[in-house]
Amino acid sequence: MIVFIRVLRYCSLLLLFVIGGCYLKDVRWRPVRPARKTTYNVYNLKTTGYCPCKSCCNWKRNWYGRPVIASGPGRGRPKEVGITASGTRAKSGTIAADTSLFPFGTVMYIPGYGYGRVEDRGGAVKGRHIDLFFHTHNEALEWGVQYHKVKVWPPPPK
Ligand SMILES: [Zn+2]
Numbered sequence: 001m002i003v004f005i006r007v008l009r010y011c012s013l014l015l016l017f018v019i020g021g022c023y024l025k026d027v028r029w030r031p032v033r034p035a036r037k038t039t040y041n042v043y044n045l046k047t048t049g050y051c052p053c054k055s056c057c058n059w060k061r062n063w064y065g066r067p068v069i070a071s072g073p074g075r076g077r078p079k080e081v082g083i084t085a086s087g088t089r090a091k092s093g094t095i096a097a098d099t100s101l102f103p104f105g106t107v108m109y110i111p112g113y114g115y116g117r118v119e120d121r122g123g124a125v126k127g128r129h130i131d132l133f134f135h136t137h138n139e140a141l142e143w144g145v146q147y148h149k150v151k152v153w154p155p156p157p158k
Helices: 002-027 137-143
Strands: 041-050 059-061 067-069 094-096 107-110 114-120 129-133 145-153
Touching: 041 137, 107 129, 114 129
Parallel strands: 041 129, 094 114
Antiparallel strands: 041 145, 059 067, 094 129, 107 114, 107 145
């Protein structure tokens, strides 16, 4: 009987870990850091903020409520809200940049924002201008337009 209880206790503990693990997989905070032994360059960049809203990400709902791209070359095409141009889920630390200058995977350190990784693009984000992801429109507005010396680690060669 004692053994049975012990096994039961062990199993429930295991179950707790499994459930907890699945739950945490989505929520877990994975900090962005540059790869080891890589050096950075410093760029003077214009930084702005954006969030997943309609006005920041150029989308609207079509007549039956589906999000579509509001204007530009992809106008009317389905839009997945909260998914970046590289296919990742937008989160704090996601950066939109001109990928001809800073390709996907570039790690940056922006004073006042912290570390981030280029995972997105934007129609208005060209040249020495990056757009920093925030969860709410207010936070994006609060950031406004700031010019910073940004540390840039190019992505590791494939
Ligand atoms: Zn917004």
